[in-house]
Amino acid sequence: MLFHNSLEFAQKLDAEDPLGPYRDEFYFPKVNGKEVIYFTGNSLGLQPKRTQRYIDEIMTDWKELAVEGHFHADKPWWDYHERLAEPLAKVIGAKPEEVCVLNTLTVNLHFLMASFYTPSPDRFKILCEEKAFPSDQYMLQSQVRWHGLDPEKVIVTVKKRKGEHFWRTEDVIAKVEEIGDELALILIGGVNYYNGQFFDMQAITQAGRSVGSNVGWDLAHAVGNVELELHSWDVDFAAWCSYKYMNSGPGNASGIFVHERHLGKDGIPRLEGWWGTKKETRFLMKPQFEPMPNADAWQVSNPPVLALAPYLASLEMFNEVGMTALVEKRNRLTTYLEFILKEIDKEVDSTFEIITPLDRGCQLSVLLHGEGRPLFDFLMENGVIVDWREPNVIRLAPAPFYCSFTDMYQFGQLLKQGILTRISNG
Template sequence: MNFQNTLSFARTMDEQDPLRKFRDEFLFPQQNGKPFIYLCGNSLGLQPKSAREVLGKELDNWQNLAVEGWFEGDSPWMFYHKELKKLMAPIVGATPAEVCPMNTLTVNLHLLLVSFYRPEQKKFKIIMEAGAFPSDQYALESQVRFHGYDPAEAIIEIAPRAGEYTLRTADIIASIAENADELALVLFGGINYFTGQWFDMKAITEAGHAAGAIVGFDLAHAAGNVPVQLHEWDIDFACWCSYKYQNSGPGGIGGIFVHEKHFKDDTLNRFAGWWGYQESTRFKMEKGFVPEPGADGWQISCSQVMPMALYYASLQIFEAAGFMGPIRDKSKILTAYLIYIIDQVNLAIGHQQYQVITPGNENDRGTQVSIIASGNAKGVFEKLVAHHVLGDWREPNVIRLSPVPLYNSFEDVFLTGELLLKISKEIAI
């Protein structure tokens, strides 16, 4: 597409946008009575306008039904998670039986590692990306120590080549093959939080399985952002938070995926709890854990109804939008336009003040664009915020901007570029 660095072009693109009406489904933060251009959905998604109504309905049920709300009303709490499963599944390319809303991200990662990190005397190592989000690093370090291994020996981190910011798929696959004899698990993020690189999840999974390893993914920055196909790609397990691209609110409920091929494997360890017990006989209160079939069998504690209600509000918007197909179509164009606008800013300044470190290939990224700002990087970011553009700062000099298809517009992107150029000319850099 031939982009133009003009307000009229951006507005024309917005007029032609089939998702434009969904912008009105969200509430934008304000500063001094003026709404922000919000480009931080990669950290916390906006509040759906329907969230208050959906949550209010469950508060009313609590008020009017109290404990009977578990089994009475329009949406009994005992089965509330099943409504979410139907809407979660298309977002991550799974069957409803393979997904379940529960807990939070790192709690779920630990629970899944109990089942799927099964080190043996020879095959005990884990391959992951260097620079993964710290919670993944900490979780793996503690899991490895729990099994009696030294993280320095058991965890293999794959880093970009010298002078590069993103990983090459060939290097990931080569590392998996080189360590096949000792490899128990491959665990990657679907998208790297810092650079925005979308890893080739299918190729990584195939390589991991060829090495005789289990393959799992942390989809914190991928679920609701890019169209992953967990079932089709034969991924063993995955987990994600729902408060970024899926707009479930701060600390919102997490989700898990377990491929159906593992449902009948009674050799898998798991930390069991009453809520994961077979639903049909759960209230017999018998000893001896019998898991509910599917991902639901990994539940431990009772459903978190209020956080699930907030998630449900957002999932209904995804359904109305047609799930990930239309979202991805807009994402590609909107993100490409942001990169184009940043290039235009550099041209106007006369040098590369802002270096995009997110992959240039649209198939290797989601909506996030990470830029290294030379000079007074923090000053530039602070000026953006002061002028109602809210992105995300990462030390030492990276600004992350995430134009989310459900609520960001092409005009948002154009105005951000216009402001960035103005700030760059004014501030000492």
């Protein structure tokens, strides 16, 4: 499609957008009395309006039923989490039995590492991307030390090539083959938080499994953003948060995927608790742990239903729309944003460098040569909510559920205004 940098063209795209009505399903903050242009769904998604109803339902049940809500609420609390498995499985390309919602992201990665990182004298190394998200780095280092090993000798990072802003799949696979039989685990962020790159998860997973390594993925920036096929890609495990593209609320519950070949096994190392034991005999208070035959075996405590309610509300929308339609709009929206950036770049004779490769979700990370923090401050003061990374990168994530093509156009105009203001002020 031939794009145009005009309000009329952007409005025409919005009028043709089948997902356009979903914008009204969300609450937008306001700056100077106007709804913001929201580009930070990669940090915290907006609140769906239907969320309140799901929370109120639980609060009413708690008020009227108290403890009996566990079994006699309309959505009984004791198995509330099971309602999330099927719609989540559709989002990540899994079987419902491979999915569970519990804890928070880094907690779940620790739990999964207990099962899938079991180093031996011969096979002990971990492969991750350089400058992984700090929480992942801390988690990996602490797990290695927990086993009495030295992170400097165990953790291997795949680096970008000199002068490039992204990783090459062939370099990741070459590093896997180089480590070979010493490789115990690959754990990489499926979509990189900084540059927005979507790794070739299928190829990397196949490479890892071919040398006998377990392969896991941190999908914090991937779930709800890119199409995933975790089951058919033969991924061993994955975990993600729910408050970014999944719109479940700040710091909310995490999800896990465990491939079916690992399910229903007594012997697998696992940190276990009451809610992971068989549902049928759980209240017999038996002294011996009997794992659930699905990913619920990794669940240690009863589900935090007040946290799960917003997640269920959001998943209802994902189930209505489907990832294929979301990805189709995401691609068009992000491509239009890229066009707008390049048009403004020409108009103000500046230099914007998009450091996000074409293998991406809806995030564009933009290196603003010659610009600094004042431009970010200008955008924020004028109702454009973006993310700033030092020294001069802004991350833009036009989430397809609630961002519009008109947002992209208006952002471009404000960006131009901010740069021209900086130039006029010397």
